[in-house]
Amino acid sequence: MQKTVKQLFVLITLIFLISCSNNLEEEPRGKVNDPESIYKQYANLEATVMAMYAGIRGDANWSRGFATSAYMTTMFGADDLTTQIGGNKGEFREFDSFNKSANNGAMMNLWRGCYNAILNANEVIEYSYLTIGDQDEINNLLGQAYFVRAFSYFYLVRTWGRIPLYTSAKTLPTDISLSDVEDVYEVMIDDLLQAENFLPSTQSLLGLPSQGAAKALLSEVYLTQAGWPLNVQSSYRLAADKAKEVIDNKGIYGYDLLPDFASLWLRNFDNSSESIFSLQYDNSDGANAFHITGKASMPEGEENGWDDFFVELNFFNEFPEGARKNATFRTNFLTSDGNTVHYTNSATKHPYYAKFRDGAVDESNPSTATFFNNAAYMLIRYAEVLLIYAEAQARADSSPNSSAYDALNQVRVRAGLTPLSGLGTDEFIEAVIDEKGWELAGEGQRWYDLIRTEKVAEVINSRSIEEQVKVIGSTGTDNYYAPIPESEILLNPNLGN
Missing domain, CATH: 1.25.40.890 (Serine Threonine Protein Phosphatase 5, Tetratricopeptide repeat)
Structure with missing residues (x-):
């Protein structure tokens, strides 16, 4: 608001x-x-x-x-976050x-x-x-x-x-x-x-949840209920139906994908049509501000950041090339003395997130970045609803229909990827889960998808041996x-x- x-x-x-x-x-x-x-x-x-x-x-x-x-x-057990x-x-x-x-x-x-x-x-x-x-x-x-x-x-x-x-x-x-x-x-x-x-179907003040937000969140609750640990299979149908209500009524609720993925992370596009529920941070004195944009997601050695979080190498390497990858990650860092350092030569040897910079970083001199920002932090967005529907429908009907393909491909096309078609059910579901991981990278959702689908061990087993933080505990459900x-x-x- x-x-x-x-x-x-x-x-x-x-x-x-x-x-x-x-x-x-x-x-x-x-x-x-x-x-x-x-x-x-x-x-x-x-x-x-x-x-x-x-x-x-x-x-x-x-x-x-x-x-x-x-x-x-x-959420740091997921492959989109490390430190x-x-x-x-x-x-x-x-x-x-x-x-x-x-x-x-x-x-x-x-x-x-x-x-x-x-x-x-x-x-x-x-x-x-x-x-x-x-x-x-x-x-x-x-x-x-x-x-x-x-x-x-x-x-x-x-x-x-x-x-x-x-x-x-x-x-x-x-x-x-x-x-x-x-x-x-x-x-x-x-x-x-x-x-x-x-x-109500719409709110007069920014940031307040509407009826569409309740439906969107409920679709994800049902999707998660259908997976680990409850495994209520009938909830896949409920998730698909609820997500479809949001999609079919997007005009009423004012939802849609932004044409350009990169725009999502610019302050000028806060509370856009893609934002279903966002927390509003607008006190720029730092007291009530957003502290993830800026130093938290920047390298210390090259840009005077805090090194709180960045992306694991395998996740980055498997991320499809294109406009979305370019907007999601930063691979070159401008130091205070004017040198450009590629991530492979940086102190941590990892790419960082580009999503969380606008409004707190002067890209001509990143070392002067602040640790607070006026931002609307998206916690539910329309792209996620499309992917929830695609997965839930394919699981509920044991086969993806044309609407599920359309939902998935809307996200892919916006990302600069080719549409998918003709996949088997398992292949389609895997494609949706992968797509959701890439689309929402660094937004705190990947971990929850990995545990509900019991894919944690699979993902960790493919972790790059170059990762600095080593896994020393169980990656089974006992440690979720x-x-x-x-x-x-x-x-x-x-x-x-």
Whole structure:
């Protein structure tokens, strides 16, 4: 959403509902004591919704939310992310080497951001009936709460498996145990069906989820439910049908592919027709800014970056040549003394992501890049829906139809690749999964596709021997999930069971 005077409510609500502590044990001190008087006012309900987004954004907080590369820590097992062998990247390396620790502090960004959003969403869902005002506007806020709660649980359940499941504003965080994965999916699916009913087809403010966003997210929830670990095969049909609803109604929702892939990563094209749900970062003083664009994804030795993340060599080498590859990766670095260094001669000997530079980097002098940026960070986009449909339809019908080919080929043609045809079912599905990996490279989604399709070991076995970070732990399903944070177990021993 665009920042307006509503942002004044964000800090008020964060102080009111969420304590300054990063740990969930502090939440009871901030719970609403008199919801009837508080939520009677529409402005307070709206403020809680603003706080919900602030939680997942990670406003003014380096240890919570999606604003920094730390949120991707648990996703470093995928082949589209790796990090440097030295320096302060140990927490990334734990997951990159499959040697995960329950004391990993960086993985807490995802945990805290999602749960802070959930706790605020619960307030809206539980108490919106008390609010006096235009019912359509109240329903819109309620729909947003259902969407964000499902969105947050989707990241949590795919990352940790069995997790604490808060669905009531009256539940104390210390009074809850871990819930089974299937129970979390039941809540997410119900939430998104509710969101479909309450959300409008379009929103007047940027960044707010619409009915189409709820359908898009639900299609991916169904697709994931059909794979590991639940393997609910019937959900492939549900995923295909829900994605098709988005595709068939793209004109109503305002969705479409941008003609040029490279434009997706330019600030002038933030919140384009391809963006289905994006977090809005627009405070350029650095407090509430986006910190992935800029130094985080730049080489330290050549461009004075931070070396947080870059791409594995095998993934880069297998990436199809063309316009999309050129826009996705940066292979030459301009040093402060005016020399150009090819990645093969760089300190890490890896290509880096070009996606995350615009708005924070002066390409005539990259060494002056900032570590914050005004950005709309896309977390769901239309290309992904096309690929979800293509895979789900082929699996549901045991054969790709013409619509599935069309969905896949829309993405391929935009990438500068030739359309595919005449593939066997397994070949088609493999092509879609590969395409999704290339299309969404570095966007934090590859890991989740690898685990739901149980392809982690296959991918890791083909890892280049030149990778600096070595795999030392199991790549089997026993090591797919991140460990429940030790700090949370100490606060609530029930989470250790």
